[in-house]
Amino acid sequence: MTVERFAGVWPIDRAIADGRAGLEGHLDGTARCEPTGDGGLSWVEEGVLSLGGDVRPAGRRLLLRDAGGAWVDVLFGDGRPFYRFELLDDHWAGEHGCGDDAYTVAGHLVGADCFVEVWHAVGPRKDYRLTTTYRRVVS
Template sequence: MEEFWPVPDVLAFLRGTWRVERVVRDLASGETGTFAGTTAFLPDPAGGLRHEEAGTFTWRGETRPAERTLRFLPGPGGTADVRFADGRPFHHLDLTAGRHLADHPCSADLYRGEFTVRDADHWRTVWRVRGPAKDLELTTGYARRG
């Protein structure tokens, strides 16, 4: 049985820079891609943290730069309200038990995420994406840098 590391304050836990390794599996075709880079959780002038991810994504033999930005706003009891860079809601994040499940409907697709914390310096997300044209699994490992 996997043990989880409780996080009383998700924003305090995430603050800083993390090494990121992601595997993207297309479960319909069997194709696999990878992302490698860093994620920085930096103070956001509007409150909370700004999640800035940058690295390289390799898919079908082609490697290209990739980046994304999210906002993590303070939620009740040490949780966070995760939003896209433009302010649209993404999901709630509660790691007080060291594990959290989240759903995000996106058009005809459903993104179901599982967040698990192993210790003070390692956590993981697994997003399962299902829809009429998608059958994906995205597994991301995060390791704290310095």
């Protein structure tokens, strides 16, 4: 199963560059990716966001589901579709439309216990880049 590669606890190091607001920021946190009992994984991120002098808690919940072969469906925590990607040669890419704004993601595994993901959001309301490094806690 493709999604099993993402199971575990992953400290998060996320750099934020907001071109529209002219701000840079950072998120430090942890992602916990655990089996849901139906063959998928629950991805829960919690951390502290620092952006433009504002510091606050931040988080998100996603669901990962095998979609056959090397394909993975990523859903919002409430089950709505978010994006789909194909994990080939330890790389993937996906996209999500939200009104007139477009979100693209490119990721790659760096060995068994690290991966990097870069999101770019552009459109009339968005212009930012999130670069996140995840390093799995190995016990």
